[in-house]
Amino acid sequence: MIPLITHTPRLLLLAASRALLTAELHKPQYFPVLLGAALPADWPPGHHNREAMTYFLEQLTAGGRTAAGWYGWYALRKAEGDVPRTLIGAGGFMGPPDAAGLAEIEFSVAAGWRGQGLGTELVAGLLQQAAATGMVLQLVAHTTAADLPAQHVLAGNGFEPEGTTPDGRLRFERAVVPAADAALGAAGA
Template sequence: MIPLITHTPRLLLLAASRALLTAELHKPRYFPVLLGAALPTDWPPAGYDRAAMEFFLERLTAGGRTAAGWYNWYALRKPAGDAPRTLVGSGGFMGPPDAAGTAEIGYSVAAEWRGQGLATELVGGLVQQAAATGLVRRLVAHARADNPASQQVLRRNGFDVTGPGADGHLRFERAVEPAADAAPGAA
């Protein structure tokens, strides 16, 4: 079974469920209640739109239990002082790895939470999650050529530019070593 929660120093990454995505899409006032977190004023962030939410919901619905953890993840800022747990971003995988063990990730952080290293931490958590599955050998990500901040997030997480991608993006890749406690062939 793939872990559906990952911790980083400041973030709790929670795998999206059908219930969370359904609430986010169709009952937005219940979404923060189900999530157990406050929402930023500009939710959803750029790069995570309604079409992405619908795609993730469709894939989770079609894939059943085996799809859990292979799509969207919510990045929740852990409570600090008087500040409540807050949704700060979204990231995840575009699906399970292919036969060669390659999976693609994407990420986005709400504007009011940018510039604090949270995107770097979010991507680090996704790399950690990929390693924990024991199934991923290589991760691919894309960043706009005109977005040096996003490129830096990937570089800080061990990704290297491997060439141009589509639509003005650069393609980044990195190898993934299975976590010591990853179950071989876990699914």
């Protein structure tokens, strides 16, 4: 089974569920209660729009338990001092990896939380999740030429530019070492 929660130093990454996505789309007053976190005023950010939420919900509904963890993820800033646990961004996979182990990720951070390294940490958490599945061997991400912060986040996580797509977006790729292989390599060192 794929882990549905991942921790980074400042973030808790939580896999989207049908209940969370349904609340986010149709009962937004219940969404923060189910999530157990405060919401930023400008939610949802960037790529995490109604279209993405609807897609994730459709995929989770069609795929059942085997789809869990392969679509949207919520990035929650851990509570610290007087600051409560807060939803700061979203990201995730666009589905399970293909037969060659290739999966695509996307990420967005709410405007008030940008510039603090949280996007870099969010992508690092998604890399950790990809490795933990043991199924992902390569990750791809896309961004626009104008989105320099996203390019910086990807580069900071070891992604390399690999050209452009037919629609003009930049393509970035990165190899993933499955967690079991990494553990075997460390044990043999």
